[in-house]
Amino acid sequence: DTEVTQTPKHLVMGMTNKKSLKCEQHMGHRAMYWYKQKAKKPPELMFVYSYEKLSINESVPSRFSPECPNSSLLNLHLHALQPEDSALYLCASLGLNEKLFFGSGTQLSVL
Amino acid sequence: AQSVTQLGSHVSVSEGALVLLRCNYSSSVPPYLFWYVQYPNQGLQLLLKYTTGATLVKGINGFEAEFKKSETSFHLTKPSAHMSDAAEYFCAVSLYSGAGSYQLTFGKGTKLSVIP
Numbered sequence: 001d002t003e004v005t006q007t008p009k010h011l012v013m014g015m016t017n018k019k020s021l022k023c024e025q026h027m028g029h030r031a032m033y034w035y036k037q038k039a040k041k042p043p044e045l046m047f048v049y050s051y052e053k054l055s056i057n058e059s060v061p062s063r064f065s066p067e068c069p070n071s072s073l074l075n076l077h078l079h080a081l082q083p084e085d086s087a088l089y090l091c092a093s094l095g096l097n098e099k100l101f102f103g104s105g106t107q108l109s110v111l
Numbered sequence: 112a113q114s115v116t117q118l119g120s121h122v123s124v125s126e127g128a129l130v131l132l133r134c135n136y137s138s139s140v141p142p143y144l145f146w147y148v149q150y151p152n153q154g155l156q157l158l159l160k161y162t163t164g165a166t167l168v169k170g171i172n173g174f175e176a177e178f179k180k181s182e183t184s185f186h187l188t189k190p191s192a193h194m195s196d197a198a199e200y201f202c203a204v205s206l207y208s209g210a211g212s213y214q215l216t217f218g219k220g221t222k223l224s225v226i227p
Contacts, residue, residue: 031212031213040220040222041220042201042217042218042219042220043155043201043217045214048208048212048214049212050212055208055209055212056212056214090155094213097160097162098160098205098213099145099157099160100145100155100215101157102147102154102155102156103154104154105154
């Protein structure tokens, strides 16, 4: 299994909703990442988990809450988001030779 | 600090023509360099990478890139463009960020269009 699986693929939520994005990999990778990508822009790093511990938080607002329940799973909990948070959210895991494996992303729309 | 500059936000080539996408980097230490491709509404796929060793790197789909330290460049080329190459291409530089993880810094991307 050489994939990073993200669910759901699409999500529409209101500003008062609570939702979660899920990311899963079974490649034994020990570092996992959340990126945010706005249209026609490069991905922006949000969080990095290494060995199930949060190692990088790029000053992300607290309405985004990451969680790493185990070495294969990475969640991103969303609460009270703003319309400007609408974007493609990408998960990635770090393999050998610093290669990042990306999931296909969750396209999030906040109404 | 590290950064990546991609010259040209949009490049158009004819089918069968040479593809050249430019990338320059700055890094305080020897860099790891990557090219990723992104098709619409999809994640990023690694095309090729340079870590150490041979400076001419071959990747998937006929792409290759050459690491030129003196020019701080890592340009992506393909001899003959195919319609399926139309996508967004990102150059990236990686730096060890501690605790077993690396931080990837992306360029702004170059959209490649292929004209029939």
